[in-house]
Amino acid sequence: MRLAALLLLLLGFTTAQSQQPDASIPTPKSHFGFTIGDNYQLATYTQTEAYFQKIAAASPRAKFTIIGKTEEGRDQFMLLVSSPENIKNLDHYKAISQQLAHAENLTDEQARALAAEGKAIVWIDGGLHANEVVGAHQLIETAYQLLSRTDPETVNILDKVIILLTHANPDGQQLVSNWYMRKPSPESRSLDALPRLYEKYAGHDNNRDFYMLNLKETQNIARQLFVEWLPQIMYNHHQAGPTGTILAGPPYRDPFNYVFDPLVITSLDAVGAAMVNRLNAEGKPGYTERTGSSYSTWYNGGLRTTTYFHNIIGLLTEIIGSPTPSDVPLVPNRLIPNGSTPFPVTPQKWYFRQSIDYSISLNYAVLDYAMRYRDELLYNIYRMGRNSIEKGQKDYWTLSPKRVDAINQLYTASNHRRNDSATGATGNAINLGGGRGDTIPARFYDSILKNPALRDPRGYIIPSNQPDFPTATRFINALIGTGIAISKATAPFTVKGITYPAGSYIVKTDQAFRPHVLDMFEPQDHPNDFAYPGGPPIAPYDAAGWTLAYTMGIKFDRFPDGFDGPFERIPYGQLQSATPPSPKEGWLDARSNAAYTIVNDNLKAKKPIYRNTTNGNFYVGGSHQPRNAVKLTPTRIALWDTYGGSMPSGWARYILEQYHFPFDVIYSATVDSGHLKEKYDVIIFVSGAIPALAGEGGGGRGGFRIEQPKPDSIPAEYRSLLGRITAQKSIPQLKEFLQAGGHIVTIGSSANLAYQLGLPVHDALVEMTGGKERRLSNDKFYIPGSVMQVTLDTTSQPAWGMAAEADVYFEESPVFHINPEATANGSVRPIAWFASDKTLRSGWAWGQAYLRDGVAAFEANIGKGKLYVFGPEITFRAQTHGTFKLLFNQLYSYH
Structure with missing residues (x-):
């Protein structure tokens, strides 16, 4: 008995020893000077990157790699974590993951054999929204625990799983952490009142760029997700959770997108169950799912959501937590256990380390699931891909x-x-x-x-002889960057009696990522989603419709029957180039966005540029002015922004830079100082800039606001950025600017300027109630974020280069009626309008009949100047290439 007890004691001692952390791995505290999750402490990106390099060098379980540069020029890293043996064979396991995800040229038997041989690939990221500081810091703690822990669960995970720990926004962490830590007194530190966007152009919208791939960080991430590694599970950390809970997680509420394979949705249920089960087993309450939160699986374009269209199980959690201690507030209706929140949390004090601990538990739940169901995950991503290929090879009808x-x-x-x-x-x-x-x-x-x-299409053809082929190529690159298989015609060919030139692109739907292909070409059909019959609409998580081929203005043909031709398959991930014409002298087609870049470069070089007054085409160079043409001269352009950063302004800045327009960014203080015509010729105001008239909502739908801090609460160098456009000080200066010959372009809710100036226009989306005009209620008219069609006056200078009809992004946008006498005397002229009662192209438009004959855009003479008003979001997230010209045309002077 004594010998048995001694053996058990020795066994227990050996087991305990084997589960001690590996002391060769530097702890976070030894590097940062504090434990991750300590109150009032944040790590910068510079410190974080150095720590990841340090622990990778110390551990055979890790490989540190750079996946690209950020918009501000920093390295963006990914740490690959697995067993030492797997780390030596990463390329082999990556190839297996690619083969199974693409599901090409494999039998079911071969797929099962590869699934048995392969390793589950799991992506875990952090820091995308940089002011949600739990994300970047849980990534640090997760890396340390995976590299240092020796317990059986961790060892088993590392044997069967390859983990991709990826920092999603290095620039943002550096800004936010420095901002928080700038004050020496810990209790005075705050995440509030950042002076600018935490991603150079997009800020929070960096999580809305994953089908467009405008941003360098997005491109880096997308390449790893959709071209290189193709993980079976990806986990995107965010915050904060719904009030009265600790976090929201999978599974999510309806609707889900109808192009998904059903395995995507049921797999979300399975992994979500593993996550909430682990928290419940560990006594960690407060997880809510489904209708307990607002998150759905409808939208494409988010880091998490775009993965669904690639048969990847995309996880999102939104958790509370801050380095400054906070409180879990009392929300009585959250206290009753139900199917969405089975283990409610009670009101209490909450500390940063608790959020880190929850995040580690959730990460381990996901990794444990991947370890236990490794072969099933690998086979299922093949099965979903194979299902897509088979649907694309036959007649198929998507339910909607x-x-x-x-x-x-x-x-x-x-x-x-x-x-x-x-x-x-x-x-x-x-x-x-x-x-x-x-x-x-x-x-x-x-x-x-x-x-x-x-029937659903078997494929699409994008002709190379369309007027704006460079933009079409940009669209193709967005598809290639998200892992879509594309072919290119090596010679002319004919399909259904239509002849296409060599260089045309072909996108077939018999491929693994068919859901993403359909989502980029086909209209979204969002359901009429109301709280109850006759009740208010339930807002989508983001947009309701976004069909990229529409908003980019791409010309394509859709074929429900199979077709073939002299097509050459482009290797996965190989981006294409389209060199626009750059004549020393000659005409440029104004229908091509690329023409504006060439014009701007030539204007900078002081070469003469003319524009045809009939169709808007440009003439470059030459000693004589062509007939029916006006001469262009550069203008002094100002773009409004605000303290804290406006996302619409950031996207507009991105567009202007891409097309080589020179401009200054200005703030309300510049407007209020007056003498604007001495400095600028054109001022651009995006959504959120111009306030509505007191007591009225005309033109004020949508928009964006940043709360302005008190001047003495921020460093002196930022105080000149404070302030708003106000009716009392700013509007008179803008009116003076217009009367002196200046031009102003307003986009979205900044159309309020038309009302502030007293123009003879009024809101078209109102009704008479009790003898007063009131805005239409949402149960009568509701268009959250959708693609609508407008008709344009293409003979007018503002619409040069546009087709007679265009698809515009409409997000509760302003719509107008113009007083008949103003139209008759020419003081206000429509540019675009809704010509019918059925103008929805993609998304959700409840009560769209109210739009009929409403004006979407107009120009107005004010003194010697002009006001251009565009209700739709013509520069939305730098995705709406089809309407960029409506901005560009107003940025030149014509003589």
Whole structure:
């Protein structure tokens, strides 16, 4: 008995010894001077990068790598973590992951063999939204624990999983941490009142760029996710959780996008269950899911959400926490356990380290799941890819609300009673829901969802002879950057009687990432999502519609039948180039956005530029002015911004830089100081700049606001950036600028300037209630973020180079009626308008009939100057290339 006890004691001692942290791995405290999660302490990116390099050098479990440069020029790192043996064979396991994700030229038997051989790939990131400081700091602690822990769970995870720990926004962490730590007194530190955006151009919108790939950080991340590693699971850390909870996580609320493979949704359920189960087992309450939060799986374009369209299980958690201690507030209706929040948290003090500990538990839950179901995860990503390929090789109809509506409408129009020809007993009827089990004859289903004209496409052709082929190539590169398979024609070819030139691009849908292909070309059909019948709409998590081929103005043909030709497959990830014409002398087609870059470069070189007054085409060089042309001269351009940074302004700045427009960024203090015409010829105001008239909402839909701090609370060098555009001080200066010959361009809610100046226009989206005009309520008119079609006056200078119709991004945008006398005397002229009661192209438009004959954009004479008003977001997130010209045309002087 004594010997047995001694053996057990020795065994326990050996086990305890084997689970001690590896002392060769530097602790965070030894490097940073504090433990991650200590109150009032944040690490900078410079310190973080150095720590990751240090621990990678100390551990055979890690490989440190740089995935690219940031917009501010910093290195962006990724730390690969696994067993030492796996680290030696990373290329082999990456190749297996690529083969299974692409699902090409594999039998089911081969796929299962690869799944058995491969390692699960799991992505964990942090820091994307830099003021959500838990994200970057949990990444530090996670790396340390994975490299230092020796317990069986960690060893098993490292044996079967390759972990990609990726910093999502180095520039942002450096800014935010320096800002927080600038004050020597810990209790006075605050994350509030950052002076500028924490991503150079996009700020918070850096998480809305993952199908467009404008930003360097986005490009770096997308290459690793969609071209290089193709993980089966990715985990995107955010904050903060819904009030009265600790965090929100998977699974998420409806609607989900109808192009997904169902395995995406059920896999989210499975991994989400593992996450909440671990927290519950560890006694960590406060996890909410599904309807407990606002997050859905509808939107494409986010770091998490774009992964769904690539058959990846994309995880998002939003957790509370700050280095400054906070409180979990009392929200009584959050205290009742339910299916969305089975283990509620009670009001209490909350500390930063608690959020770090929760995050580590969640990371381990995900990694443990990947370890246990490694072969299933690897096989399932193959299965989803194979399903997509098979759908793209045959006739297929995607289910969506408009198609269910079409079935209902067809049945109603048939004038049959519901119980006529009911065939439920034979299994040949369909149930339309509603809770009563009502059925109608299946022939109505067949009329819609077996109608050859309504089939999903087998592929698309983007002709190389379209007017703006450089922008079309930019669109193709957005697809290539997200891992889409593209082919290019090596010779002219004909499909369905249409001849296409060599160099045209072909995008087939028989590929693993078919959901993403469809989402970039096809309209989104968001359901009519209301809290209850007759109640208010439930806002989408982000946009309701965004079809990139529409907003970029791409010319393409859609084919529901298979086709072939002299096509050469472009290697995955190989970006394409389109060299625009750059004549020493000659005409440039104004329909091409690239023409404006060439014009700006020539203006900078002081070469003469002329513009045709009929179609807007540019003439470069030459000693004589062409007929029907005006001469262009450069203008002094100002772009409004605000303290803290405006995201719409940041995106506009990005666009102006990309197209080589010279400009200054100005703040309200510059406006208020007056004498604007002495400094500038054009001023651009984006959404959020111009206030609405007191007591009125005209033109004020949408918009963006940053709270202005007190001057004495920020360093002196930033105080000149403070202030707002005000009716009392700023508007008179803007009016004087216009009367002196200046031009102002307003976008989105900054259309309020038209009302502030008393122009003869009024809000088209109002109704008379009790003898007063009131804005239409959301249960009557609601367009959150969708693509709408407008008709343009292409003979007018503001719309030169545009087609007669254009797709615009509409986000609760202002719409106008112009007083008839103003139109008659020419003082206010429409540029674009809604020509019908059905102008929705993609997304959700409830009550769109109210838009009919409403004016989307106009120009107005004010003194010697002009005001250009664009209600839609013509520069939205630097994605709406199809409407950039509506800004560019106003940035020249014509003589």
